[in-house]
Amino acid sequence: MIDDGWKGKALHELSPEAWESLCDGCAKCCLHKIEDEDTGEILFTSVACRLLDIDRCRCTDYANRSERVPECLQIRDALDHPQWLPSTCGYRLVAEGQDLPDWHPLIAGRADAVHRAGISIRSFAISEEQVGCVEEHVIEWLR
Template sequence: MTDETPPFWETTPLEQMSTTQWESLCDGCGRCCLHKLREDETDEVLFTDVACRLLDTTSCLCTDYEHRQRRVQDCISLTPEMLADIDWLPPTCGYVLVRDGEPLPWWHPLVSGTRDTVHEAGVSVSGRVISERKAGMLEDHVVDWPGEAPRDAFCRTRPPRR
């Protein structure tokens, strides 16, 4: 019998997490930093491959996280209360998975111990997006993949290399 304590994300309600715990649920994929459009007639979310100007499109980190909301007017600070109403987070999002009582996958930094695995698993936007400074019309950049989970994304253990 093992005497392992379950990880905090399996035992602590989202609303009771410390700031450090809450922030660590972010897997660093960068998908939430992509521009989205909302279809007027259907209210459907349309994903684009256009990144916020502050997103480093290789590392998927915000280049000015501390001041992002001053610099980007529509940037939000995600809270547990907001999770019930937001419909544009990717299905692989750590916040969504924990909210729904699902396990974090092998590539999540809290499980793997490194931020590199989110890129290795093909979950991040690294190398797949363009900055808003270069994109032009958002309507020309509508794509499906940010709202979808890559193959093997929900595996609990690293799948064998193909």
């Protein structure tokens, strides 16, 4: 059964379970980003945080992420600056009053839907530990 505990609600009204379920598991928020000094535009790169398990798109030390990676994006804070989140992010979509896409696990009914649809970073990300210059890995989202 589709969990629709998020429907028709503002993000601050969600239960902790409904809040967690909005994450589609894409791990795009764990990619390094660069801010263009001239335009203020946020550019995403294919370089993933060193704590990310790229194949599973999961943080390997979620409980201690803030201590280990001080620049780790806090989603509630990031929502004040939506451009720091990808346009497909479930939190951003709901905050902007949009519907979740059909590949979102809550709609598709399966956790791996985000990978099958090619939305997650699993197929292209590289760990920051393998990269010299992050600026050389800027990407453009197709969706």
